[in-house]
Amino acid sequence: MPKVHTRLDLDVAVLTLDNPPVNGFGLEQRRLLIEALDQAAADPAVRAIVVTGAGALFSGGADIREFGKPEMIASPHLLDVLQVAEYSAKPVVAAIHGTCMGGGLEFSLACHGRVALAGALVGLPEVKLGLLPGSGGTQRLPRALGLARALDLIVSGEPVPAAQLREGALFDAVVDEDVVGAACALARQLAQAGQRPRLREREVPDAPASAQELLGARRELARRQYPRQPARLHAIDAVAASLGDFEAGMELERWLFFALLATPESHAMRHAFFAERAAAHVRGVPADTPVRPVRLVGVVGAGTMGGGIAMNFLNAGLPVVLVEARQEALERGLATVRSNYEASARRGRLSAEQVEQRMALLRPSLDFEALAPCDLIIEAVFEDLQVKREVFQRLDAVAREGAILASNTSTLDLDAIAGFTRRPADVVGMHFFSPANVMKLLEVVRGGQTSAQVLATVMRLARSIGKTAVVSGVCDGFIGNRMLEHYGRMAHFLVEEGASPQQVDRALEDWGMAMGPFRMSDLAGNDIGWAIRKRRYVDKPQVRYSRLADRLCELGRFGQKTGAGWYRYESGSREALPDPEVDALIRQYRHDIGVSARAVSDREIVERCIYALVNEAARILEEGIAQRASDIDMVYLAGYGFPLWRGGPLMWADMQGSYMSARRMREFAAQPGGDAAFWEPAPWLARLAARGAGFHEA
Numbered sequence: 001m002p003k004v005h006t007r008l009d010l011d012v013a014v015l016t017l018d019n020p021p022v023n024g025f026g027l028e029q030r031r032l033l034i035e036a037l038d039q040a041a042a043d044p045a046v047r048a049i050v051v052t053g054a055g056a057l058f059s060g061g062a063d064i065r066e067f068g069k070p071e072m073i074a075s076p077h078l079l080d081v082l083q084v085a086e087y088s089a090k091p092v093v094a095a096i097h098g099t100c101m102g103g104g105l106e107f108s109l110a111c112h113g114r115v116a117l118a119g120a121l122v123g124l125p126e127v128k129l130g131l132l133p134g135s136g137g138t139q140r141l142p143r144a145l146g147l148a149r150a151l152d153l154i155v156s157g158e159p160v161p162a163a164q165l166r167e168g169a170l171f172d173a174v175v176d177e178d179v180v181g182a183a184c185a186l187a188r189q190l191a192q193a194g195q196r197p198r199l200r201e202r203e204v205p206d207a208p209a210s211a212q213e214l215l216g217a218r219r220e221l222a223r224r225q226y227p228r229q230p231a232r233l234h235a236i237d238a239v240a241a242s243l244g245d246f247e248a249g250m251e252l253e254r255w256l257f258f259a260l261l262a263t264p265e266s267h268a269m270r271h272a273f274f275a276e277r278a279a280a281h282v283r284g285v286p287a288d289t290p291v292r293p294v295r296l297v298g299v300v301g302a303g304t305m306g307g308g309i310a311m312n313f314l315n316a317g318l319p320v321v322l323v324e325a326r327q328e329a330l331e332r333g334l335a336t337v338r339s340n341y342e343a344s345a346r347r348g349r350l351s352a353e354q355v356e357q358r359m360a361l362l363r364p365s366l367d368f369e370a371l372a373p374c375d376l377i378i379e380a381v382f383e384d385l386q387v388k389r390e391v392f393q394r395l396d397a398v399a400r401e402g403a404i405l406a407s408n409t410s411t412l413d414l415d416a417i418a419g420f421t422r423r424p425a426d427v428v429g430m431h432f433f434s435p436a437n438v439m440k441l442l443e444v445v446r447g448g449q450t451s452a453q454v455l456a457t458v459m460r461l462a463r464s465i466g467k468t469a470v471v472s473g474v475c476d477g478f479i480g481n482r483m484l485e486h487y488g489r490m491a492h493f494l495v496e497e498g499a500s501p502q503q504v505d506r507a508l509e510d511w512g513m514a515m516g517p518f519r520m521s522d523l524a525g526n527d528i529g530w531a532i533r534k535r536r537y538v539d540k541p542q543v544r545y546s547r548l549a550d551r552l553c554e555l556g557r558f559g560q561k562t563g564a565g566w567y568r569y570e571s572g573s574r575e576a577l578p579d580p581e582v583d584a585l586i587r588q589y590r591h592d593i594g595v596s597a598r599a600v601s602d603r604e605i606v607e608r609c610i611y612a613l614v615n616e617a618a619r620i621l622e623e624g625i626a627q628r629a630s631d632i633d634m635v636y637l638a639g640y641g642f643p644l645w646r647g648g649p650l651m652w653a654d655m656q657g658s659y660m661s662a663r664r665m666r667e668f669a670a671q672p673g674g675d676a677a678f679w680e681p682a683p684w685l686a687r688l689a690a691r692g693a694g695f696h697e698a
């Protein structure tokens, strides 16, 4: 239940916002705050008012539980609360600690004074939802903080510690302790002035002479940094209006806010925001499921993945036992971890001391016995079921009772791996992505017998190391790579039919993908896909593959690591350069299979590749491999460079409409060489199309 507590500190009324978890400004809270402000104003014993937050923070802003519900726009609005505070005859001072974001910061900007704890994080993150601050933030923050710093905060959406915002008039004081005491002192001082409090954040500011130049430069930068995100540019437009009349600026801000609310970009970004939260909920694992303490982590294998996996835990202050089979592999792994940290230190992200602290948490060993005290052990050895068998049997023998045994396998059957132990309920998949210390996505693979406790623990742990965890059932490739295989197949067919790898990459990158499929394959190693295809030719002979990529691999063109793949690379450079040898290879291949090249449009490239993701996703939903459509979107947003402002492949499909999606797939099926079996709309999609419903309404 939202509450606002009032207590008296001599002649100052201290109002405490109490609405867990983030003291959000929901409808009831808005009402209660107005009532508390009115009561304090009417109380003759009160000379001034301080507003603070209960618990760990001031306020996180809007109450996201109201998003899309009538309460969100019901009266009184946040703007009304701000007006009541601003026009109070008694000075109102905000005492800010913990976090003060969005509407929380906008409220404090309407107060007559603000005091913050040095470590408090303040920010206006609305652009991350494709919106802009809609309660005066774009008008008051530039007046309080100056144009340039306000633009930094509003256009990036990133929070900043109060200590970095001492300059300007945002805070009357930044203190190291007793923020409420300091706020009370300021409130009394303002009351002593005797007049009505000054409305300084409404005054027309002295614009710096270079204001227009600055705004122009920021627009240019925003266009480059955030292509296709209208919110960033509109935020600058609104801030520009803060140089003039306050009310006119407020009107423009309102107008732009509602215009942005209707954009597909904002719709997609809000979807992604909720998708991330939804992914944390695991079916059959209630919120009160006990979690096991994880204080010591073990990692087996110090190769490409093992070292990066270990770094995640070292970064979070957890000690890691790293076990290898061979001394030189162990040394190489340790050296890689150190060199990654040293690179961060060179970029100023870590101090030399922090590098040493993290390295000191790492306990290398060649002996499995060293894993005995670990609470969680993650296996990252060769992708070979026999090797996994040997490792899991040894883990089963040494691990303590209750330890969680995780595998980082990309393709192998987790249930088979769990079956190598006498404790399959303790076995889970933790599928990290490369580089494991950087990539946000973690697919948590739920085996047939994985216990609820183990899942709850791993999901919680994932959040504590900054990962976005999505649960997947057991299947080849899990959610992400299973879909990617078909995306890659389509990219290869498109080249077979007449596009060039450069055209395919450019079309998808222009559309918003961080990296086109050929550049991505060169980065990951073309040999990985080759190995998978060789297996498929035997296991799934009915699935069609272009053999073009095999020819490339037969020439040893594995990508960046061999200096040549779909592109060529100069030594020491990652720049993908077109290669006439590849062009010749493609021409020869088309000749050999009797295809004459045709012009392929960028639209066809994008649609065939993205719809391939969509159709496979629908099969994944049908099989229950993913718990919900938004989880699939999250996998692509967090792990595959899918543009946030498109909301994920299934949000994109919903924007096209299920009927039109199915229709387009049937068109692809009818094309010569069109892979009709694949393009038959999956039953899940066909059912949606029959009702005209979307993946996210289902």
Ligand code: NAD
Pocket: 300, 301, 302, 303, 304, 305, 306, 323, 324, 325, 326, 329, 379, 380, 381, 382, 383, 384, 387, 390, 391, 408, 409, 410, 411, 431, 432, 433, 434
């Ligand atoms: P890698 O070859 O780079 O490293 C594997 C390491 O395991 C080697 O250093 C090897 O010495 C060690 N090892 C082998 N047998 C061992 C044993 N019995 N005991 C201890 N150490 C042993 O492989 P990788 O790329 O790090 O892949 C590891 C796992 O992660 C595989 O299951 C792979 O499918 C999966 N994975 C890889 C990627 C990727 O992009 N490379 C991404 C996700 C998942």
